[in-house]
Amino acid sequence: MCAECHPGPDYRVTCPRRDADYRVTCPRRDADYRVTCRGVILPGKSGKHWLKRPHRLRNQYTDKTDPTPDSPVFCFRKADLLIAKGKDDALEEEIDQSGEHGKISMPEAGAVGSEEKDFYRARGRYLKLPTVKQLGPDREYIFLFSMDGGAFFLLCEEMTDEQIPDGFEFKNIRTMRSEAYGPQHRLFAAITAYQLANWYRDNRYCGTCGTPTVHSETERAVCCPKCGRTIYPRIIPAVIVGVINGDKILLTKYAGRDVPFYALIAGFTEIGETFEETVQREVMEEAGIRVKNIRYYKSQPWGIVDDLLAGFYCDVDGDPTIHMDRTELKVASWCTRDEIVLQPTNHSLTNEMMTRFKMGLEC
Ligand SMILES: [Zn+2]
Numbered sequence: 001m002c003a004e005c006h007p008g009p010d011y012r013v014t015c016p017r018r019d020a021d022y023r024v025t026c027p028r029r030d031a032d033y034r035v036t037c038r039g040v041i042l043p044g045k046s047g048k049h050w051l052k053r054p055h056r057l058r059n060q061y062t063d064k065t066d067p068t069p070d071s072p073v074f075c076f077r078k079a080d081l082l083i084a085k086g087k088d089d090a091l092e093e094e095i096d097q098s099g100e101h102g103k104i105s106m107p108e109a110g111a112v113g114s115e116e117k118d119f120y121r122a123r124g125r126y127l128k129l130p131t132v133k134q135l136g137p138d139r140e141y142i143f144l145f146s147m148d149g150g151a152f153f154l155l156c157e158e159m160t161d162e163q164i165p166d167g168f169e170f171k172n173i174r175t176m177r178s179e180a181y182g183p184q185h186r187l188f189a190a191i192t193a194y195q196l197a198n199w200y201r202d203n204r205y206c207g208t209c210g211t212p213t214v215h216s217e218t219e220r221a222v223c224c225p226k227c228g229r230t231i232y233p234r235i236i237p238a239v240i241v242g243v244i245n246g247d248k249i250l251l252t253k254y255a256g257r258d259v260p261f262y263a264l265i266a267g268f269t270e271i272g273e274t275f276e277e278t279v280q281r282e283v284m285e286e287a288g289i290r291v292k293n294i295r296y297y298k299s300q301p302w303g304i305v306d307d308l309l310a311g312f313y314c315d316v317d318g319d320p321t322i323h324m325d326r327t328e329l330k331v332a333s334w335c336t337r338d339e340i341v342l343q344p345t346n347h348s349l350t351n352e353m354m355t356r357f358k359m360g361l362e363c
Pocket of ligand 1: 206207208209210211224225226227228229
């Protein structure tokens with residue numbers, strides 16, 4: 001119960017990672033705060049104030065924003081992103097791939113700003129981008145978005161090995177989440193930049209008539225000067241589903257993928273399908289279970305595969321016997337709160353949804 005909306009005791013939850021009580025913010029007063037290890041504070045430690053506001057990414061395109069010498073630049077080569085080199089032995093640091101808690105532990109709740117930066121720096125996994133000054137001012141840059149008021153740009157050409165500035169290297173962006181690169185807001189920005197970079201690369205020519213496209217002057221779109229077609233970024237909707245059976249939730253592990261952690265049922269929305277139908281179909285396909293009471297929780301952009309993930313909880317409808325699809329999954333089982341093994345970082349909506357259930361919060 002919220003102390004401000006309803007006079008009464010503070011809502012307290014227990015963080016499953018640190019086994020400590022945390023005070024959570026009220027979703028009515030500020031929907032930006034989340035009940036996660038990172039979004040709550042230790043009572044008494046930081047007075048009565050909540051954590052500082054979350055980082056803000058503004059994605060509206062404007063051609064009025066010009067790069068300055070210090071502007072950070074995203075530079076991609078296929079799925080690799082150019083970032084500052086970490087310490088050499090960082091790559092040797094082992095992340096526990098057994099599915100148990102990783103050896104990487106996140107900064108203390110309440111740690112913000114430089115402490116968080118130091119945490120990732122010390123592990124050689126701090127996401128630091130090159131600047132216009134380092135890449136050269138006489139190149140073509142496109143404004144991507146602003147974060148916390150600072151503008152970020154995309155280098156529009158591919159870089160050769162000889163052009164890589166000293167102290168930087170290309171790293172595969174697809175493995176940055178499981179390797180716990182951060183801070184989290186920088187990782188999300190990098191993944192969003194990757195999605196935009198792919199979109200720009202794939203739409204240099206009009207798909208209808210083959211003419212080179214030009215950027216719209218007013219919005220995030222490219223236009224065909226010959227046939228007049230306007231091409232907007234496409235986002236692919238998908239669902240994540242927390243299927244609940246009383247005091248248990250359905251956890252899975254994907255077959256044939258190098259992801260050792262527990263996950264929830266997930267899948268892409270088909271053309272002509274609603275989210276609710278996707279939820280029903282995916283749970284039936286992957287686990288052979290009927291579901292009811294489908295309720296929306298929250299969404300998360302995931303630019304690695306152009307996704308917008310919509311998280312849903314639902315209840316088993318009838319027989320809870322699992323018939324696992326072995327082509328998609330290698331594990332599918334009902335887990336109690338105690339049996340839930342969380343992912344080593346809080347970077348995914350899946351982990352947040354599993355955490356919520358584990359904490360006994362409303363799902
Ligand atoms: Zn055209």
